Amino acid sequence: MGRTERKRSGPAAAVPAAVASVLGNDVLLAEILLRLDLPTWLVRAALVSRRWFRGASDPAFLRHFRALHPPRVLALHANAVGFGRGETRCLPVPQPPGLAAAAPSRRCAARNSATAATAACCLLNNGRDEPIPQPPRSNPGSLLRDKRGTCEGSLLRLLENDADSTSCLFLNLRYNDEELAAEFSLLQSGVWGVARSTVTELPQRIFDTMVAHKLLVGRKFYMTTALGYILGLDLVTASFFTVQLPADIWNSTSFRLSRPQQSGLYLIDAKGFQLQVCRGDGMGQWALVDTISVPKVCGHLNVRRWVPDDAQTAPVSVLAAGENAEFVFLELVASGIVCCIQLSNRAVERVGVGLRMTEDFIRPLTMVWPPVFPVLN
Structure with missing residues (x-):
C-alpha cells in the first residue's frame, strides 16, 4: 500500500517542479506571454508575480508583442x-x-465644432484626457490673391513624441482652385505660440483639397493631392515642400x-x-x-x-x-x-x-x- 502511494506521489510531486522550471525561465515565460493576443490579458498576467511583471513590462518584450499583436x-x-x-x-x-x-x-x-470633434478623437486615440485651451483665431485667407470662392478647414493634432504630453498643433487652411494658405500655432506648456503663416500654389479642385488625407509626422504636416505628389508643410521653417510619389x-x-x-x-x-x-x-x-x-x-x-x-x-x-x-x-x-x-x-x-x-x-x-x-x- 505504501509502495503504491509512493508511486502516485512521485509524478504528482514532479508536476510543480516541472511548472516552476518552465515559468521560472524568463525566455520560456516570454514565449508564453507572447501568445496572449490582447494587451488586457498581458496586464492581468503581470499581476501574477514580480517576475511576470518584469517580463510583461519589459520594453524589448513589448516591442515584440506589438509586432505580433x-x-x-x-x-x-x-x-x-x-x-x-x-x-x-x-x-x-x-x-x-x-x-x-x-x-x-x-x-x-x-x-457642434469639427475642431472639437477632432481634438476629442485625437485625445481618445492616445489615451490622454488633458483639457486643451481654446486655439487662437486666425485668418489665412488674407494670404490668397483671390479671396472669392474659397473654403476653410481647421485641424487640431497632438504632437507625438514630445516632452510635453499636451503639445498640439492647430492648423487653419484656406484654399481655392489655385492656392492653399496655412496658418498654424503650437501649444506647449499650456500656452499657444505665435501664429505663423505661409501660402503655396495648388492648382486642383476645391473638393480634392477638402477630402485629401492629412497626416502629422513629427514637425512635418503632409497632405495628399491629385497632382502626382504629396504636399508637405515644415512647421519649423513655416514653408511648403513636395514629395514625389512612386x-x-x-x-x-x-x-x-x-x-x-x-x-x-x-x-x-x-x-x-x-x-x-x-x-x-x-x-x-x-x-x-x-x-x-x-x-x-x-x-x-x-x-x-x-x-x-x-x-x-x-x-x-x-x-x-x-x-x-x-x-x-x-x-x-x-x-x-x-x-x-x-x-x-x-x-x-x-x-x-x-x-x-x-x-x-x-x-x-x-x-x-x-x-x-x-x-x-
Missing part, C-alpha cells in the same frame, strides 16, 4: 458625407469578449499615408485587387515592403460581388490606415463591405456595409499603447 481598433470616429454638418458617430468594430466592454457605444454625442501610383488618388514609429512615411495603395505598402523617407525615395491579395485574405467574408458594374471604378478603396502601417480599412466597392485588415498577421474583420465615407472624415480609435501596468509597491 498590433493595438486593436475599437471603433471608427466618423463624420461622413450625409451625416450632417458637424455631426459625428462612433462605429464600433467587432471585438472579442475580453474587449467588448471597452468598445464605444453605437452612437457618440454630436459635436512612379506606379502617380495617377492614383486612393492611396493613404501612415505614420511610422521612426521618421519617414508609409504609403498604402490599392491597384485593382492588390494592396501594396511602400515605405518612404518623407522626401521622395520609396521602397515596396509588402503586397496583399485582397480576395485571398477576405475570402471568409462571403463577398457576393467583387467587380463594380462600372468598369472604370476601382474594386477596392483604401479608407484609412493605422500608425506604422499596422492595419488598414478597405471598402470592397461592388458589395459596399468595409473591412479592417491587420497587415502583420493578415487577420480580417468586417466592420460594416455601405458607410460611404471619405477618408478625411474617418479616424480609427485604437487601444492605448503601451499598456498601463500597475505600480509595484
Whole structure:
C-alpha cells in the first residue's frame, strides 16, 4: 500500500517542479506571454508575480508583442458625407469578449465644432484626457490673391513624441482652385505660440483639397493631392515642400499615408485587387515592403460581388490606415463591405456595409499603447 502511494506521489510531486522550471525561465515565460493576443490579458498576467511583471513590462518584450499583436481598433470616429454638418458617430468594430466592454457605444454625442470633434478623437486615440485651451483665431485667407470662392478647414493634432504630453498643433487652411494658405500655432506648456503663416500654389479642385488625407509626422504636416505628389508643410521653417510619389501610383488618388514609429512615411495603395505598402523617407525615395491579395485574405467574408458594374471604378478603396502601417480599412466597392485588415498577421474583420465615407472624415480609435501596468509597491 505504501509502495503504491509512493508511486502516485512521485509524478504528482514532479508536476510543480516541472511548472516552476518552465515559468521560472524568463525566455520560456516570454514565449508564453507572447501568445496572449490582447494587451488586457498581458496586464492581468503581470499581476501574477514580480517576475511576470518584469517580463510583461519589459520594453524589448513589448516591442515584440506589438509586432505580433498590433493595438486593436475599437471603433471608427466618423463624420461622413450625409451625416450632417458637424455631426459625428462612433462605429464600433467587432471585438472579442475580453474587449467588448471597452468598445464605444453605437452612437457618440454630436459635436457642434469639427475642431472639437477632432481634438476629442485625437485625445481618445492616445489615451490622454488633458483639457486643451481654446486655439487662437486666425485668418489665412488674407494670404490668397483671390479671396472669392474659397473654403476653410481647421485641424487640431497632438504632437507625438514630445516632452510635453499636451503639445498640439492647430492648423487653419484656406484654399481655392489655385492656392492653399496655412496658418498654424503650437501649444506647449499650456500656452499657444505665435501664429505663423505661409501660402503655396495648388492648382486642383476645391473638393480634392477638402477630402485629401492629412497626416502629422513629427514637425512635418503632409497632405495628399491629385497632382502626382504629396504636399508637405515644415512647421519649423513655416514653408511648403513636395514629395514625389512612386512612379506606379502617380495617377492614383486612393492611396493613404501612415505614420511610422521612426521618421519617414508609409504609403498604402490599392491597384485593382492588390494592396501594396511602400515605405518612404518623407522626401521622395520609396521602397515596396509588402503586397496583399485582397480576395485571398477576405475570402471568409462571403463577398457576393467583387467587380463594380462600372468598369472604370476601382474594386477596392483604401479608407484609412493605422500608425506604422499596422492595419488598414478597405471598402470592397461592388458589395459596399468595409473591412479592417491587420497587415502583420493578415487577420480580417468586417466592420460594416455601405458607410460611404471619405477618408478625411474617418479616424480609427485604437487601444492605448503601451499598456498601463500597475505600480509595484
